[in-house]
Amino acid sequence: MSFTKVTEQDSNHSDLETKSISELLSAINNEDKTVPYAVEKALPQIERLVEKVVKQLKLGGRLFYMGAGTSGRLGVVDASECPPTFGVPHELVIGLIAGGETAIRKAVEFAEDSTTQGWLDLQDYAISKDDIVIGIAASGTTPYVLHALKKCNENGISTGSITCNASCPISLEAQLPVEVVVGPEFVTGSSRMKAGTAQKLVLNMISTATMIQLGKVKGNKMVDMQLSNDKLVDRGIRMIQAELQVSNEEAAKLLKEYGSVRGAVTNHIK
Known part of the structure; x- marks a missing residue:
């Protein structure tokens, strides 16, 4: 053809x-x-x-x-x-x-x-x-x-x-x-x-x-993104704050402890 x-x-x-x-x-x-x-x-x-x-x-x-x-x-x-x-x-x-x-x-x-x-x-x-x-x-x-x-x-x-x-x-x-x-x-x-x-x-x-x-986005957020720079860490903290209605300090602590937005949110809810 x-x-x-x-x-x-x-x-x-x-x-x-x-x-x-x-x-x-x-x-x-x-x-x-x-x-x-x-x-x-x-x-x-x-x-x-x-x-x-x-x-x-x-x-x-x-x-x-x-x-x-x-x-x-x-x-x-x-x-x-x-x-x-x-x-x-x-x-x-x-x-x-x-x-x-x-x-x-x-x-x-x-x-x-x-x-x-x-x-x-x-x-x-x-x-x-x-x-x-x-x-x-x-x-x-x-x-x-x-x-x-x-x-x-x-x-x-x-x-x-x-x-x-x-x-x-x-x-x-x-x-x-x-x-x-x-x-x-x-x-x-x-x-x-x-x-x-x-x-x-x-x-x-x-x-x-x-x-x-494949479940890699929740709502409209990149909950599994890699925290490879300060901008992404800050974004992750804000995402956790919005989802869980917690303080900036608490969100930062959760993110550091669990290593991802998904992990922080899931474990906090549990």
Whole structure:
């Protein structure tokens, strides 16, 4: 099946070098405004993917994100923020990027073109049928991602994807594809812009909705967050104060004693 790679089509804006800073910023902002509406159209796909992620994690599996370049970095960011935000183990949500750790900070030439490295990277984590792998690629064609998903499917491992081109190869390979078609980029082909924003929004949805479903949020509070700095300790104290109607001093004492908002609240009530 043929598809149109809209992420590579010419920008709707021309002669950018002749525009003022004000004109550039306004035009970029207007393009960015279209992204949430494109995400909204994909909500049914995102829902099905989240349902599967929750199911696999409840079975004891892990969530893997895989991508190259901006897509890979966004997956790594979302994975790395799950432990401090929701208090889950670092091994529960794992971000893999073509080219490895070096590629997080600088481009690794041709890393995304490998048809074998993606599967090898997953094997380093002893990937199993309990896990789920989500491939992230604006183009929907990245070999590192595409061939890893193929191997996952061959081995009975659940797969999803986040792409920005409809009916692309990665969408057709993934069992649960999410397609957020944001159209041409402001700078032609610069998919770190609207496509990257769309991917970030979808990743926020996947991880946040999943963690809520797993019981990592109470009310609207991050009761399992890691107390890794003074700001978070202060937030935890205020959360305990509000929940238990105790003084600042008492809340601080409970937080120190039990190490988390959930622990403090649960044990105080008991």
